[in-house]
Amino acid sequence: MKLAVVGGGSTYTPELVDGFARLRDTLPVSELVLVDPDAGRLDLVGGLARRIFARQGHPATVTTTSDPDAGVADADAVLLQLRVGGQAARQQDETWPLECGCVGQETTGAGGLAKALRTVPVVLDIAERVRRANPDAWIIDFTNPVGIVTRALLQAGHKAVGLCNVAIGFQRKFARLLGLSPDELHLDHIGLNHLTWERGVRRGGPDGEDLLPALLTAHGEAIASDLHLPRSVLDRLGVVPSYYLRYFYAHDEVVRELGAKPSRAAEVAAMERQLLEMYADPALAEKPGLLARRGGAFYSEAAVDLAAALLGDGGSPVQVVNTLNRGTLPFLADDAVIEVQARVGRDGPVPLAAPTLDPLYAGLVAQVTAYEDLALDAALRGGRDRVFRALLAHPLVGQYDRADGLTDRLLAHNKEHLAWV
Incomplete structure (x- = not known):
């Protein structure tokens, strides 16, 4: 493989790579x-x-190349994790939105839109190369913003x-708190990429006993602390929101923190x-401990599980993925x-049936999905007005003067990456 x-x-x-090595029985990479x-x-x-x-x-053999066509030739699966x-671009995404009083973050808000505009055309070019090389190959996208990038790929x-890795991170954390194996827990995980809630933590599978109420009672303070939210918010919601x-x-509070x-x-x-x-x-022959602070915890386990399920008979039969809504x-x-x-x-993936989603969520x-529609349109067709419309639709922006100011800054900071500017 x-x-x-x-x-x-x-x-x-x-x-x-560490995951590929440890989990070779699940995913036999050759x-x-x-x-x-x-190249460096x-x-x-x-x-x-x-x-x-x-x-x-x-x-397994490991080869390296700067030629994407050579790299994807005959691949059974292609993982995208590019930036x-x-x-340097991430630094800009996290700073100029603060000038307009908005969150500076690389996957949501104005910074997330900038990343989408830079990323979607590049990813689609790579995907076309994959299709020419092997139309049966699966593309697994870990590149942010994952929801918009995945939709661009599927639409094409x-x-x-x-x-x-948010869901698998919660699964591991909850299992540790409950004294259980991660494989024993099924999360009622729902929403959009980086906009999700854990509505249940079930033992044994989708129909198992819901341990979330007991988890929040016993460990709500620790979970809230990890999320940097008050315990009272979790108690009132009765769910665990993504961080x-x-x-x-807490938009305004976060903006103040980021600016300081x-x-x-x-x-x-x-x-x-x-x-x-x-x-x-x-002499280094293992992933260093510092890598855990870089982010992406449990990415390897999630990637191996998904690739194994897509390519063969391995992997978990039910996994958290980004895929088409299909009702x-x-x-x-x-x-x-x-x-x-x-x-x-x-x-490929088929979403499990989901109970009615509370109007609060x-x-x-719905609003962020509307933004993502407009963001993808801007990424595919360009144009200042399309960028403005996407920003105006985003709930972290939502005011025309802010959207105008953010549009000007986004275009100024990203001209080298946007062919239409």
């Missing part, structure tokens, strides 16, 4: 190709990947599934420099992309 990772020079990659335009990073990451495989006795513009007719919901539920400290992009850039220095050490949430169009539990097999999901 051949897998290609586009964005293989990422400092995330050793996390992925060849791993790392694709990245940065590829050499460092590729060398560590080979050492990780060798240390764990994994027989157009690198950490590609065999694609979106993947995020991205804090941008919506270094950006997350600056922290990650410094961390990446340290990681790359570590990766250059020929799951009846207030959204069938071609909207949602993040839910789905049965996954060789023919359905309203926000």
Whole structure:
């Protein structure tokens, strides 16, 4: 089985390689190709990947290339984890929105739109190369904003599934708090990428006993602290929101916090420099502990599980993925992309039936889906007015003067990445 990772020079990659090595019985990879335009990073990451495989006795070969066509040739699955513009672009996404009093974040709000505009055309170009090389190959997208990018891929007719590590992170955390194995827990996870709620934590499967009320009673303070939300909010909601919901539920507080400290992009850039220095050490043959602070926890387990289910008979039969709505949430169009539990097999994911979504959540999901529709239109066709419309529709913006100011800043900071500016 051949897998290609586009964005293989990422400092995330050793996390992925470690998962491939540990979970070889679930996903028998024989060849791993790392694709990245940065040859220097590829050499460092590729060398560590080979050492990780060798240390764990994994027989797969690791090759590196800056040629995407060569990299995806004959691949059974292609994982996308790229960042157009690198950490420098992320730094901008997290800072200029603050000038307009809005959250600066790389996956939602104005910064998330900027990332989508830069990313969608590049991803679609890569996907066309994959289709020419092997039309049966699956594309697994970990590139943010996952919902918009996955919708772009599916709308263009590609065999694609979106993947995020939020659900698997909650599953692991809840299992630890409850003293259970993660495999024993099924999450009633629903919403859009980075806009989700855990409405139940069930033992044994979708119809199992709901442990969420007991979990909140016993551990609500710890969960609320991790989310940086008051315990009272969780008690009143009776669900566990994704930590991205804090941008919506405590917007002004978050803006003040972000304006008073270094950006997350600056922290990650410094961390990446340290990681790359570590990766250059020929004695290093495992993912370093520092990588856990980089983000993407449990990404490898989720990716292996999904690829195994799509390509063969391995993997969990039910997984959280980003896929077409197809009536799951009846207030959204069938071609909207949602993040839910789905049965996954060789023919792709099929969302599980979902109970009626409370209007408190359905309203926000509908509004952000409308924004995503407009964001994708702007990414595909360009134009200042389309960017403005998407920003005006976003609940973290929603005022015409802010949308105007943000549009000007977005275009000024991203001209080198947007052919139509």
